[in-house]
Amino acid sequence: MTLQEFFHMGGYAVYVWSSYAIALVVLVANVVAPILQRRKLFVQLARRQRRERRES
Amino acid sequence: MTGTGAIFCLEASGLGCVRDDRSLFEDLSFRLSSGQVLLLEGRNGSGKTSLLRLLCGMRQPDAGEIRWDGEDIFGLGPDYHTHIAYVGHKDGVKHDLTAFENLKLARGLAAPNLDTSIEDALRQVELWGFDDVAARNLSAGQQRRLALARLLVTRANLWILDEPFTSLDSRGIAIVETLFSNHVAHGGMLAVTSHHQVQLGDAETIRIDLSS
Amino acid sequence: MLRFFHQLGSPKHFYRIAGRWIPWLAAACAALMLIGLYQGMVVAPPDYQQGDSYRIMFIHVPSAWMSLFIYIVMAVAGAIGLIWHMKLAEVIAISSAPIGASFTFLALVTGSIWGKPMWGAWWVWDARLTSELILLFLYLGVMALYSAVEDKRTAARATAILAIVGVVNIPIIHYSVEWWNTLHQGPTVTKFGAPSIDLRMLIPLLVMAVAFKLFYATVVLMRARVEVLQRERNAQWVRELVDIS
Amino acid sequence: MNTPSLSRAFALLLWRDLLLAYRRRTEMINPLLFFVLVTTLFPLGIGADPALLRQVAPGIIWVAALLAAMLSLDSVFRSDFEDGSLEQFLISAQPLSILVLAKVVAHWLITGLPLLIVAPLLGLLLDLPAASISTLLVTLALGTPVLSMIGAIGVALTVGLHRGGVILSLLVLPLYIPVLIFAANAVESAGAGLPIVAHLSLLTALLVLSTSLSPLATAAALKISLS
Numbered sequence: 128m129t130l131q132e133f134f135h136m137g138g139y140a141v142y143v144w145s146s147y148a149i150a151l152v153v154l155v156a157n158v159v160a161p162i163l164q165r166r167k168l169f170v171q172l173a174r175r176q177r178r179e180r181r182e183s
Numbered sequence: 184m185t186g187t188g189a190i191f192c193l194e195a196s197g198l199g200c201v202r203d204d205r206s207l208f209e210d211l212s213f214r215l216s217s218g219q220v221l222l223l224e225g226r227n228g229s230g231k232t233s234l235l236r237l238l239c240g241m242r243q244p245d246a247g248e249i250r251w252d253g254e255d256i257f258g259l260g261p262d263y264h265t266h267i268a269y270v271g272h273k274d275g276v277k278h279d280l281t282a283f284e285n286l287k288l289a290r291g292l293a294a295p296n297l298d299t300s301i302e303d304a305l306r307q308v309e310l311w312g313f314d315d316v317a318a319r320n321l322s323a324g325q326q327r328r329l330a331l332a333r334l335l336v337t338r339a340n341l342w343i344l345d346e347p348f349t350s351l352d353s354r355g356i357a358i359v360e361t362l363f364s365n366h367v368a369h370g371g372m373l374a375v376t377s378h379h380q381v382q383l384g385d386a387e388t389i390r391i392d393l394s395s
Numbered sequence: 396m397l398r399f400f401h402q403l404g405s406p407k408h409f410y411r412i413a414g415r416w417i418p419w420l421a422a423a424c425a426a427l428m429l430i431g432l433y434q435g436m437v438v439a440p441p442d443y444q445q446g447d448s449y450r451i452m453f454i455h456v457p458s459a460w461m462s463l464f465i466y467i468v469m470a471v472a473g474a475i476g477l478i479w480h481m482k483l484a485e486v487i488a489i490s491s492a493p494i495g496a497s498f499t500f501l502a503l504v505t506g507s508i509w510g511k512p513m514w515g516a517w518w519v520w521d522a523r524l525t526s527e528l529i530l531l532f533l534y535l536g537v538m539a540l541y542s543a544v545e546d547k548r549t550a551a552r553a554t555a556i557l558a559i560v561g562v563v564n565i566p567i568i569h570y571s572v573e574w575w576n577t578l579h580q581g582p583t584v585t586k587f588g589a590p591s592i593d594l595r596m597l598i599p600l601l602v603m604a605v606a607f608k609l610f611y612a613t614v615v616l617m618r619a620r621v622e623v624l625q626r627e628r629n630a631q632w633v634r635e636l637v638d639i640s
Numbered sequence: 641m642n643t644p645s646l647s648r649a650f651a652l653l654l655w656r657d658l659l660l661a662y663r664r665r666t667e668m669i670n671p672l673l674f675f676v677l678v679t680t681l682f683p684l685g686i687g688a689d690p691a692l693l694r695q696v697a698p699g700i701i702w703v704a705a706l707l708a709a710m711l712s713l714d715s716v717f718r719s720d721f722e723d724g725s726l727e728q729f730l731i732s733a734q735p736l737s738i739l740v741l742a743k744v745v746a747h748w749l750i751t752g753l754p755l756l757i758v759a760p761l762l763g764l765l766l767d768l769p770a771a772s773i774s775t776l777l778v779t780l781a782l783g784t785p786v787l788s789m790i791g792a793i794g795v796a797l798t799v800g801l802h803r804g805g806v807i808l809s810l811l812v813l814p815l816y817i818p819v820l821i822f823a824a825n826a827v828e829s830a831g832a833g834l835p836i837v838a839h840l841s842l843l844t845a846l847l848v849l850s851t852s853l854s855p856l857a858t859a860a861a862l863k864i865s866l867s
Contacts, residue, residue: 133436133437136448137441138447139448142448146455147451153498156497157494158617160493160618161618161620161621162617168621172633173638173640176634201548203545203546204547204629239731240731241730241867243480243867261732264732264733269728271724273723274724275724275725275728276724280659287652288652291648291649292649292729292733292734477860532814533814535810536811536814539807540811543801543804543807544800544801549865549867552864556793556857556861556864557793560793560815563853564815567818567846571821571822572821574822
């Protein structure tokens with residue numbers, strides 16, 4: 128099972144690897160989304176709390 | 184108007200309400216029993232309407248409990264609703280139906296008040312003669328009085344009213360105030376929000392100011 | 396035990412506990428996924444009929460399972476949130492919807508790609524793929540409803556109702572699509588399932604299925620934490636958290 | 641204290657909705673016109689070959705009926721929500737699911753049943769054989785109430801939203817698929833002389849299931865939308 132054969136996937140390389148590529152994208156997107164959301168929320172809350180501290 | 188002399192009691196303990204994650208009020212408690220009036224005051228947006236909707240059982244309180252005769256109103260459901268009548272900002276009047284039909288419907292959906300006919304109710308709000316007029320053709324004040332006439336055709340002990348005097352002229356306000364004082368005099372209960380100074384004679388009034 | 400649930404019920408504790416679990420879940424998921432992929436892509440023999448194209452199965456089948464599993468979890472969590480007013484259940488239900496939709500989409504895409512070499516068409520009105528497509532619409536309906544309602548507590552409760560109605564309809568829809576498929580598919584009924592399961596193919600499939608479940612657990616906790624922060628943003632513990640971060 | 645009778649409230653609400661519809665009876669024609677219009681679009685798109693039309697006619701008519709039913713759903717709660725009557729139902733002495741059932745039955749009588757009047761005409765338009773047309777009527781009679789019942793849940797969920805109509809179709813159409821499959825296929829099988837008892841029994845099962853369960857879901861959805 129050489130590396131070259133592995134990537135060839137018995138001639139179905141296009142289908143197999145495109146499926147796995149899409150799977151990778153979907154899974155990574157699902158992991159990254161909450162992280163970005165959390166960061167955005169923290170920035171928002173921090174700015175709001177600074178503004179409140181300045182007013183009080 | 185009940186006149187049956189039965190003593191009922193609405194008790195709220197530790198009520199809290201959050202709207203669009205802004206806390207309108209917290210830890211609000213009061214006891215309202217037969218013959219008493221709960222007067223809610225406070226500037227716009229202080230949660231008066233939300234509190235009334237909590238009392239109607241239309242919305243779950245975010246904190247605390249509301250009991251009717253010791254039982255949680257959400258557990259009672261329709262059994263609690265037989266005791267109350269609600270008139271909100273919207274009149275709840277169908278414009279395509281006549282005044283008579285509107286009251287006939289309201290009577291059928293609630294516990295009917297057998298000793299007040301629809302005609303009596305219309306007479307008390309001075310809408311007799313308009314009974315076969317489609318509600319669409321009534322003035323705003325007349326429609327408001329028609330909505331309030333709904334209270335008379337049902338056997339509700341607790342009237343929950345949100346700004347009942349809006350769009351009423353001075354004559355209308357006088358009529359409605361006599362209805363309220365009769366209701367309270369006969370052992371009924373009233374929970375009302377109003378910017379207008381409500382004259383209810385010597386009825387025992389509990390005032391709650393929500394904007395404090 | 397009750398104290399644990401009660402403790403978990405409070406958002407602050409949930410935030411902390413979930414925070415501690417996520418790294419472990421993520422590590423376990425990654426490990427299992429690597430093992431599963433290695434076994435599936437390297438160790439497992441090619442299929443006598445489909446050659447190596449069947450290896451798409453190792454992500455298509457688990458994600459199809461997950462799409463249904465997550466919808467059921469969403470409906471159950473929604474029901475718990477509705478009946479016992481547990482804020483946490485609502486948060487879990489809502490956080491699950493996008494993940495479920497992603498798995499459904501993934502199952503659809505990999506399914507049609509897998510179908511291409513076998514039937515020469517990108518889309519086949521196969522019973523399972525059609526059911527999967529309808530399931531995607533159900534997910535999109537849930538997510539659209541949640542974003543349409545302004546007050547997030549009301550939105551969560553409305554979507555819980557929709558999820559419950561959806562979960563009741565899923566078997567009905569699946570049965571009617573199967574029935575429809577046998578009527579129209581006629582003689583060329585192709586068994587779209589995995590080929591005769593050789594043990595060396597089954598093991599990676601199950602390993603990947605478990606890996607996907609761990610993936611779901613990790614990501615749903617991550618999303619739930621952000622949702623909790625969003626809902627509790629006026630609470631004191633969130634303010635402190637924001638200050639120190 | 642005589643408890644207010646359930647059937648009286650149900651009959652009263654049914655009477656009210658039918659009366660309201662009667663007073664605006666010109667509006668009752670709209671779903672029918674939509675039904676006919678959509679059905680006539682298909683031959684213009686597919687072509688007028690009778691053999692082809694006859695083959696796809698059951699599907700076309702049922703998809704058109706389904707869309708007509710869905711478009712008329714908005715009227716179930718919309719006017720009551722705007723004038724405040726819906727709030728009165730929530731605090732009425734009757735269980736809300738019974739009132740909802742009355743409203744949905746009224747909605748079906750006003751918008752669903754009339755589709756049966758026009759259906760034979762469309763059957764002729766698409767050259768359906770007689771056996772198919774009679775089956776079409778039976779499936780519409782069994783299917784349109786299910787469309788109203790399930791649709792009411794979607795309407796109750798979106799009644800509070802200012803642009804609820806767009807989302808309504810996304811929520812409701814996937815749930816309509818079983819009805820479409822069983823009904824359209826029944827008409828097709830009838831045309832081919834095949835037995836349709838299986839289709840009709842499944843449609844009846846859907847009818848019983850939706851009539852018993854959907855009012856509960858609709859009532860719960862209304863309470864949430866109006867909270």
